[in-house]
Amino acid sequence: MTAETPGSKALEAPLSCGTVRDLLPLLYAETTSAEDLSGLDDHLLECGDCHEEAVFLARVAQARPRPPAGLSHRIVAEVTESRRRLSLEPRIRVAGWMTSVAALLVLSLGIGLYWTGGASPDLDFALTSFLDADEGEYDEWMVAGAPVLDALPDEVLRDLMVDLE
Amino acid sequence: MKVQRSGPGETPADESDLVRAAQNGDRDALGRLVSRHEGVVYRFLLGILTDEDRAADVTQETFVRALGSLDGFRGEASFRTWLLSIARNEAWGALRRAGRRREAPLEDSPSLVDPDPDPETKALDSTEVERVRRALATLPEKQRMTVSLRLFDGLNYREIAELTDSTEGSARVNYHHGIRRLRERLDDG
Numbered sequence: 001m002t003a004e005t006p007g008s009k010a011l012e013a014p015l016s017c018g019t020v021r022d023l024l025p026l027l028y029a030e031t032t033s034a035e036d037l038s039g040l041d042d043h044l045l046e047c048g049d050c051h052e053e054a055v056f057l058a059r060v061a062q063a064r065p066r067p068p069a070g071l072s073h074r075i076v077a078e079v080t081e082s083r084r085r086l087s088l089e090p091r092i093r094v095a096g097w098m099t100s101v102a103a104l105l106v107l108s109l110g111i112g113l114y115w116t117g118g119a120s121p122d123l124d125f126a127l128t129s130f131l132d133a134d135e136g137e138y139d140e141w142m143v144a145g146a147p148v149l150d151a152l153p154d155e156v157l158r159d160l161m162v163d164l165e
Numbered sequence: 166m167k168v169q170r171s172g173p174g175e176t177p178a179d180e181s182d183l184v185r186a187a188q189n190g191d192r193d194a195l196g197r198l199v200s201r202h203e204g205v206v207y208r209f210l211l212g213i214l215t216d217e218d219r220a221a222d223v224t225q226e227t228f229v230r231a232l233g234s235l236d237g238f239r240g241e242a243s244f245r246t247w248l249l250s251i252a253r254n255e256a257w258g259a260l261r262r263a264g265r266r267r268e269a270p271l272e273d274s275p276s277l278v279d280p281d282p283d284p285e286t287k288a289l290d291s292t293e294v295e296r297v298r299r300a301l302a303t304l305p306e307k308q309r310m311t312v313s314l315r316l317f318d319g320l321n322y323r324e325i326a327e328l329t330d331s332t333e334g335s336a337r338v339n340y341h342h343g344i345r346r347l348r349e350r351l352d353d354g
Contacts, residue, residue, distance in 0.1 A: 025340075029319025030204060031245075056348060057316060063297035064317045067207040068221050072199045075228045079195060082229050 015043045020050045027054065028061035180244055188235045199228055202245060205318040206252050209328070212310040213256040215302070223259050227252040246324050253328060300350040307331065308343030315340050 015023075020043050027037060044051045152160070183201075186194035206227055211220040231238075231251045238247055301309055307329055314320040314328065325336040 021341075022337075025316040026319050028316060030317070031319045057344075059293070059351075060297055060301070060312075060344075060347060061316055063294045063301065065208050065211055065217075065298070067203050067224065068217070071207070071221055071224065072196065072203050075199045075203065075225050076192065076196050078225055079199075079229050079232045080192060082233055083190070086233065 015039055017043075017047060017050055020044070020047070021053060024050070024054055024057055028057055030064075181240065184235065184238065184240075184244055187232065195232065198232070198244075202248055203228070205245060205314075205320075206248060208313050208317055209249055209310070210252055210256050212306070212313050213253070214259065219259065223252070223255050226259075227255045230255060243324075245320075246327065249324075249328050297347075297351065300347055303350055304343050304346055308339045308346065311336055311339040312343040312347065316344075 020040060023037060023040060027040065044054055183194045183198050187198055203224060207220055207224045210223050210227070211217065214220050214223060227248065231248050238244065242250075301312065304312065310329055311325055314325050315322075320328075322333045322336040322340075325331075325340075326333045329336060329339075331339070
């Protein structure tokens, strides 16, 4: 069957009705080049049945549904917008990540300020003196070079305050 | 007497150039690709969804999906076939979301409208175009889609078979049965 290869050598020979019936719809299709179908007209001039079929197909083809006006513009606008959103997405993701980190830092700073700001002047002084005390004096209650006041027994704390005074 | 034929239509020779340009963000190329294929996509979807508004919406979704993933188009099939495959998936997704699951294969699906409408409906079919469209809508789905893809858009039977889940031979038979049935309906009219 040569119907799927219009323009091939087979079209140079007289066409059979079967081949013509196969090709006829392409006469009315939007995407078919007219020159691909050379040879059909000769057959249609001679064959009444095929001509009548062609007339019928032309009648049906007139009912081809059309997309609503403006659809292609809507599509191009939507595709363009969609691409713009996609191109922004990585930047938005990075910005979001950075905002989270910044928020965490601010929160940590706030908590730190709250705790240190809430301490009494006496305690600040005690801490300073504690750090300035003789080396090894309070090693037992030092962790990573910082005093753990909560861990100090009351008696030691009292001694510490006396020393500081 | 010469049979009047439709316009020559655009050749697909520069299709790959257009696709490449659209991939690179060329808005003009994008517009030309859409103009070239919106008709066939719309008609194909209308055949499945049977509703003009939904067909238009899903046509838009199809292009957004397809043109958003143009990098995935390798050129193994024609751009049109690739686009229509995406359209089919989008249509089935739309039907699933609407709760209209496709239980039966296309071949067994009933026709869209009553082939013997009441007098009031008949009166509405006042124009020739409406009569033909109504007759088309009475065809079983696979015949209707095959006639539409072949006659309105010039797809070859291999492409039609791929899109309607049938063989090339079945697609050919569906076309001829569809046309014969259409002629009977319109001659009865």
